[in-house]
Amino acid sequence: MCADSPAASGSDPARDSRREVDWVFRRVSWLVTCDDTMRCIPDGALAVDGGTLAAVGTTEEILQRFRGRRDTDLSGYLVLPGLVNAHVHGAMSCFRGLGDDLPLMQWLTEVIFPAEAAHANPDMVYWGTLLSIVEMLKNGVTTFCDGYFHEEDAARAARDSGIRAVLGQGIVDFPAPGIPDPGRARERAEAFLEAFPAGVPTLRPSLFCHAPYTCSAETMRWVKDLCRERGILFQIHLSETAGEVEELTARHGMSPAFLLDRLGILDPGTLCAHANWLDTSEIALLARRGAGVAHNPESNMKLAAGVAPVPEMLAAGVNVGLGTDGCASNNDLDLFGEMDRAAKLHKAFRRDPVVCPARRVLWMATRGGAKAVGWADGIGSLEAGKKADFAAIDLKQPHLTPLYDPVSHLVYAVKGSDVRHVWIEGRQTVCDGKVQGLEEEAVMKEVRRIAASIRR
Ligand SMILES: [Zn+2]
Structure with missing residues (x-):
């Protein structure tokens, strides 16, 4: 699922009338949209194109309308707005x-x-x-x-x-x-x-x-x-x-x-x-x-x-x-x-x-x-037209089992360390818990250097 390992959708593009988008995320165990009704979709999906959400719905609805140049299965994950x-x-x-x-x-x-x-x-x-x-x-x-x-x-x-x-x-x-x-x-x-x-x-x-x-x-x-x-x-x-x-x-x-x-x-x-x-x-x-x-x-x-x-x-x-x-x-x-x-x-x-x-x-x-912060038109919920900023939580953990209400879990049971993947403007910035394109160890080393001078 990381940026360098795209998956093919498996269908024949010539016979496919569905709209092609950059990326389809499907089989999301729980998709928490934070829309006006705080809708939570079991077996949810997202279609992402050009850094924006093209559509949000069930996997069935999204796969009927969209074909992703990249296609990612997020079963076992809860996805929420960043x-x-x-x-x-x-x-x-x-x-x-x-x-x-x-x-x-x-x-x-x-x-x-x-x-x-x-x-x-x-x-x-x-x-x-x-x-x-x-x-x-x-x-x-x-x-x-x-x-x-x-x-x-x-x-x-x-x-x-x-x-x-x-x-x-x-x-x-x-x-x-x-x-x-x-x-x-x-x-x-x-x-x-x-x-x-x-x-x-x-x-x-x-x-x-x-x-x-x-x-x-x-x-x-x-x-x-x-x-x-x-x-x-x-x-x-x-x-x-x-x-x-x-x-x-x-x-x-x-x-x-x-x-x-x-x-x-x-x-x-x-x-x-x-x-x-x-x-x-x-x-x-x-x-x-x-x-x-x-x-x-x-x-x-x-x-x-x-x-x-x-x-x-x-x-x-x-x-x-x-x-x-x-x-x-x-x-x-x-x-x-x-x-x-x-x-x-x-x-x-x-x-x-x-x-x-x-x-x-x-x-x-x-x-x-x-x-x-003045950005309500672009972020804060997973709805068509908003920016593709979202995070995926790994639900396959003892402290998140069982799950009756995904919103309750997000507030009372999930910890930041349960976040496995993050996308911003449709670009994956965290994959398998690792920030992409930055050397975490190098950043910590620089801050330890600064802390040594503060300590003195
Ligand atoms: Zn302050």
């Missing part, structure tokens, strides 16, 4: 396990900011992001939404790997990696957008204001204006801790969410990471403005930052995606683990076993994330 990691700082895999078990502000000011000042350079961003990409691909993530400094080097890593990504150049009001003079941040942001690889359909640029406590109102306003002008996603960390909300409310006379709204920032082109401390009026505001939220349960739990009002946000119609956040506060990038934790955290917190059911959680990790 997961969308809606919030991550890829380069931070270099800081995995650095300064665990500290409060957020102490962790940021005493560990992460000094480590970034000393070590965040183009070399670290390239290899750290590439390591994160390798981990995410192997875990079935086909799209990630990133924010960091030296983001052109993150874009280089994404381009070299074939993953789909929204890449946000970070902006703060103090000297930052690659931006020693914050007064020249705008120049830096414009240079990033100018240099962004054009003509790569899997990559989109973005700008990322770190937070309302590290960016002034003026900074947030010009960054959002630039995003609007270029038609790109604006990202920001919003109301992650109670302390920051208290401080900002005292400083501005209104909560951070209402501050962003006063600045004209909340709209469907804005993605707010965390949103842990929102009251009812702020939830209604986000829903009204159509701004997206990236929910990061593991990072929030590890830093004890708070529990986001996810059931209330979903009920109010806020678009919520799921993210891992950076590796330093998680400490892995397994979105299957994140789904499990998202489903259970809110149940335990509310002492209510029916909140955040598996279907809603899977929706957040696919459709919700796709919409939150």
Whole structure:
């Protein structure tokens, strides 16, 4: 099934009136589409042509209409849309396990900011992001939404790997990696957008204001204006801790969410990471403005930052995606683990076993994330016309036996390591658990080299 071993469909092309496509995947034991009805198809099939899904249905339906130049039998596998990691700082895999078990502000000011000042350079961003990409691909993530400094080097890593990504150049009001003079941040942001690889359909640029406590109102306003002008996603960390909300409310006379709204920032082109401390009026505001939220349960739990009002946000119609956040506060990038934790955290917190059911959680990790990062028209579900981004899970394992409900399995039983194959734009990027076209060992070696200098 790997890229260099195509299989023939076996029929005579001259007598065959079926439409010829690049690739037919048939006999999928369970095809989880994540369409509007969350349809799950037993004995499902996909027809893929030019990187796009030509059709989705049962094996019988697809083989009646399509003949693949390549043809793959996926019996024993569950296929689902590639997961969308809606919030991550890829380069931070270099800081995995650095300064665990500290409060957020102490962790940021005493560990992460000094480590970034000393070590965040183009070399670290390239290899750290590439390591994160390798981990995410192997875990079935086909799209990630990133924010960091030296983001052109993150874009280089994404381009070299074939993953789909929204890449946000970070902006703060103090000297930052690659931006020693914050007064020249705008120049830096414009240079990033100018240099962004054009003509790569899997990559989109973005700008990322770190937070309302590290960016002034003026900074947030010009960054959002630039995003609007270029038609790109604006990202920001919003109301992650109670302390920051208290401080900002005292400083501005209104909560951070209402501050962003006063600045004209909340709209469907804005993605707010965390949103842990929102009251009812702020939830209604986000829903009204159509701004997206990236929910990061593991990072929030590890830093004890708070529990986001996810059931209330979903009920109010806020678009919520799921993210891992950076590796330093998680400490892995397994979105299957994140789904499990998202489903259970809110149940335990509310002492209510029916909140955040598996279907809603899977929706957040696919459709919700796709919409939150501005790519709902292309990804997030397996439907004709959407991109051929999907992952195949090996069901022939003790912890996945028996199977009554494929969606329940995806949220409560599957681990990232159960992903065997991944395709992005119809190209196989993971085969038999191995990332194609990249030397995983070489990537790990480079990150170990960088970690040795961080340790010193
Ligand atoms: Zn973050």
